[in-house]
Amino acid sequence: MRSMAGRIPEDVIERVRSQNDIVDVIGQYVHLKKTGRNYFGLCPFHSEKSPSFAVHPDKQLFRCYGCGESGNVFSFVMKVEGLEFPEAVYNLAQRVGIDIPREESTPENEKARKRKESMLAAHDLVAKLYHHLLLNTDYGAQARNYLLNRQMQLATIEEFGLGYSPDSWDFITQRLAKRGFSLSLMEEAGLLSQKDRNSRPFDRFRGRVMFPIHNSQGQVVAFGARTLGDDQPKYLNSPETPLFNKSHLLFNLHRARTQIRKQQEAVLFEGYVDVISAWQVGVHNGIASLGTSLTEQQARIIRRNTETVILCYDSDQAGIEAAFKGADLLVAAGCTVKVAQMPQGMDPDDYIQQYGGERFKQEILLNAASLTAYRLQVIRSRHTLNDETERMKFVHEALEEISRLPSAVERDHYLRQISEEFHLSLDAMKQEQKKIFKQQKKAGNRDNLKDGWNNSIDSSRSVAEKPMLPAYIKSEQYLLSLMIQSAEIAEQVQMKVGADFAVEDHAALAAHIYRYYSEGYASDPARFISFLQDEKRLVEKASELAMMDVQAHLHAPRTVSDYIEQVVKNAKRMQIEQLEREQRMHERAGNTAEAVRISLELIPLKRSVK
Ligand SMILES: [Zn+2]
Numbered sequence: 001m002r003s004m005a006g007r008i009p010e011d012v013i014e015r016v017r018s019q020n021d022i023v024d025v026i027g028q029y030v031h032l033k034k035t036g037r038n039y040f041g042l043c044p045f046h047s048e049k050s051p052s053f054a055v056h057p058d059k060q061l062f063r064c065y066g067c068g069e070s071g072n073v074f075s076f077v078m079k080v081e082g083l084e085f086p087e088a089v090y091n092l093a094q095r096v097g098i099d100i101p102r103e104e105s106t107p108e109n110e111k112a113r114k115r116k117e118s119m120l121a122a123h124d125l126v127a128k129l130y131h132h133l134l135l136n137t138d139y140g141a142q143a144r145n146y147l148l149n150r151q152m153q154l155a156t157i158e159e160f161g162l163g164y165s166p167d168s169w170d171f172i173t174q175r176l177a178k179r180g181f182s183l184s185l186m187e188e189a190g191l192l193s194q195k196d197r198n199s200r201p202f203d204r205f206r207g208r209v210m211f212p213i214h215n216s217q218g219q220v221v222a223f224g225a226r227t228l229g230d231d232q233p234k235y236l237n238s239p240e241t242p243l244f245n246k247s248h249l250l251f252n253l254h255r256a257r258t259q260i261r262k263q264q265e266a267v268l269f270e271g272y273v274d275v276i277s278a279w280q281v282g283v284h285n286g287i288a289s290l291g292t293s294l295t296e297q298q299a300r301i302i303r304r305n306t307e308t309v310i311l312c313y314d315s316d317q318a319g320i321e322a323a324f325k326g327a328d329l330l331v332a333a334g335c336t337v338k339v340a341q342m343p344q345g346m347d348p349d350d351y352i353q354q355y356g357g358e359r360f361k362q363e364i365l366l367n368a369a370s371l372t373a374y375r376l377q378v379i380r381s382r383h384t385l386n387d388e389t390e391r392m393k394f395v396h397e398a399l400e401e402i403s404r405l406p407s408a409v410e411r412d413h414y415l416r417q418i419s420e421e422f423h424l425s426l427d428a429m430k431q432e433q434k435k436i437f438k439q440q441k442k443a444g445n446r447d448n449l450k451d452g453w454n455n456s457i458d459s460s461r462s463v464a465e466k467p468m469l470p471a472y473i474k475s476e477q478y479l480l481s482l483m484i485q486s487a488e489i490a491e492q493v494q495m496k497v498g499a500d501f502a503v504e505d506h507a508a509l510a511a512h513i514y515r516y517y518s519e520g521y522a523s524d525p526a527r528f529i530s531f532l533q534d535e536k537r538l539v540e541k542a543s544e545l546a547m548m549d550v551q552a553h554l555h556a557p558r559t560v561s562d563y564i565e566q567v568v569k570n571a572k573r574m575q576i577e578q579l580e581r582e583q584r585m586h587e588r589a590g591n592t593a594e595a596v597r598i599s600l601e602l603i604p605l606k607r608s609v610k
Helices: 010-019 022-027 073-081 085-095 107-136 141-149 154-159 171-178 183-188 253-263 272-280 296-305 317-332 348-355 357-365 371-381 388-403 408-422 426-442 446-456 471-485 487-496 504-518 525-532 536-546 557-588 592-608
Strands: 033-035 038-041 053-056 061-064 163-165 208-214 220-227 235-237 265-269 286-288 308-312 336-339
Touching: 010 073, 010 085, 010 525, 022 038, 022 053, 022 061, 022 073, 061 525, 061 536, 073 085, 073 525, 073 536, 107 141, 107 154, 107 163, 107 171, 107 183, 107 208, 107 220, 141 208, 154 272, 171 183, 208 272, 253 265, 253 286, 253 296, 265 272, 265 296, 272 286, 272 348, 272 357, 296 317, 308 317, 308 357, 317 336, 317 371, 336 371, 348 357, 371 388, 371 408, 388 408, 388 426, 408 426, 471 487, 471 504, 471 525, 471 536, 471 557, 487 504, 487 557, 504 525, 504 536, 525 536, 557 592
Parallel strands: 265 286, 265 308, 308 336
Antiparallel strands: 033 038, 038 053, 053 061, 163 208, 208 220, 220 235
16 A cells, blocks of 8 residues: 555665765766755756755755755656656666665566667677677778778777678678567667568668767667768668657767866767767867757756857858757756857868867867857848948847846946947947847846846755745644654654644655654654655655754744644644534524534634634
8 A cells, every 4th residue: 555665675775875875976967066064056957057956965865946856865866867766776776786686676667678678788789790890891991991081090980989880781680680689679779670560670771880879878879870972861860769869868978978077168069970070189078969959958968067068060051050059058058158160161070180189179169259259240240341231230239139148247348349349339339238128128038037036046045934834834844844853753743733734745744754753764854755755746845844944943842842732723723614614504504403513512622722
């Protein structure tokens, strides 16, 4: 009956939890900074620019004061990796080398896990085969020459595991069949293709240079493939599969992550060839989206690792548009964006081949413009500036752009630049800019509103101080918070209040707390939260309560009794209201005897709340 009765024994769950320090685990995903006794960082679950995500090492809990996500180390891993509770436990057990036998998971889970495992094993095998063919066989000679001609070094080919898919319909198909892989599963995994459901599967990639794509754990989950000749399409990617979600993965992130964090900067390219080419000349913090434009999820993943991002896209019209779109998403995710500008008609790979890595780093990356400077340049390039009307149009559009800047210092900087260049009065420009700002605000610039809201969140503020909560709800919260932290107080409350909490979730939580202690556990907020397992709403509630600073409101033991009294009185008041409603109903129905009986019942109740 207990929904929290997991298949993994309670003591194992506890061992896993206590060996995985929440600061270490969350620190792998979020850049945390210590402030006082706690750690703060940018929430991985919502977009924000100032940190409102707190990790409490004493309580082994986390909570975001912006979006409300909270819980213990299991809740965090469930949320961030998209796992169910048992999977989160397995995942963290593996991290600290605890072995949990898996035989008791459900048949469906087991089946899905086996299929995924088989897909991963096949990708691993196929990647090795392609790589071997490229380096050591006649099949790969043409591709090998192609790469060497493009100044690709052997070490780079090995580092990235590049390969060659032979121009054959069944080279991979046969080898997979021989190894006992299910061909229909391999079709689902994107390695094979089928004309229709009843036809024979065949090799999806033929006669192409193969670029393995890895997940965040560094496992091959897909391929990018480039043709050697004029076949279309020039680039072909694996389809979406259970392993490969294009909008969530970034090419090379598993390799570049350490450098990105160390340098607190990532370089975002459009294509994987650019990433590899830049890597070869020592740019080890490069990543790319996968044949699609950047997504919101990818922007958030990037923000989890760094604040500053240099966009290094092609200089053609499509590249400029992609850069604008990507920049918007990154800014929304809280990144500071710079734009590296390629000479007309070149992509980063071309540039590096032609001018070399040093010049790429010095002239392209180090010269990356701020996003505003870049936007102003693009706006400028759309106008013929020696024409008076065009020039005024440019100034107006530039002012619109400048008005969006949140910092007065930055606005001033660009206003000065333009006023000097075009010999315009700075004051007049400032006035005009303010006018535009007001119009933008009137038009309901939701982004600005959102930013203001985010920035106004004071990360040290306690959730306990939510204004406007009725006193009895606060009392219930304080009591539950104390109960989570003290078995004695829980016992006291159990005797005097029992299940009489006015808020339904509070009553449910109280019941769990009573049972938790009755099973002999000591008070420990994070452990109690594992006990709730996947009751997500209660987990959040309990974490929120466990992190309330009740001690600040608690000066004498008497206060606990005060809270109890208030909660009990409130329960009685609600009972009185209920009885009075029933009484009126009976009176209206002419059921006098029943109405009188209720009024008698009400007398002692009403006396007791005075
Ligand atoms: Zn949040």
